[in-house]
Amino acid sequence: MGLFSQFCVGAEAQTAAPGVRLAQATAPDDIPPPRKRHPARLRVTPYYSPDGVYPRYNPGPNAVRECNATYVQEFRPSGTVIVPRVSCHWRPG
Numbered sequence: 001m002g003l004f005s006q007f008c009v010g011a012e013a014q015t016a017a018p019g020v021r022l023a024q025a026t027a028p029d030d031i032p033p034p035r036k037r038h039p040a041r042l043r044v045t046p047y048y049s050p051d052g053v054y055p056r057y058n059p060g061p062n063a064v065r066e067c068n069a070t071y072v073q074e075f076r077p078s079g080t081v082i083v084p085r086v087s088c089h090w091r092p093g
Helices: 002-008
Strands: 064-076 079-091
Touching: none
Parallel strands: none
Antiparallel strands: 064 079
């Protein structure tokens, strides 16, 4: 007990040094004006054509689109259903 009492004898609260400043809100005159950012410049190009079909390659000037529509069975948990399937391809015209 006597060993620990030597360390606790000189315990006192410390005061702030005169050079220490506390954080305070700055006056409105001290705040610099916000930097103006230029708007982002994005080039937007549509990925579709007006008729709703966009070929994955350039089919040529006189290309014709051929589509085949069929009905296929799909096996679902609720039961077998028949759904339409369409497959299209481009051929030179």
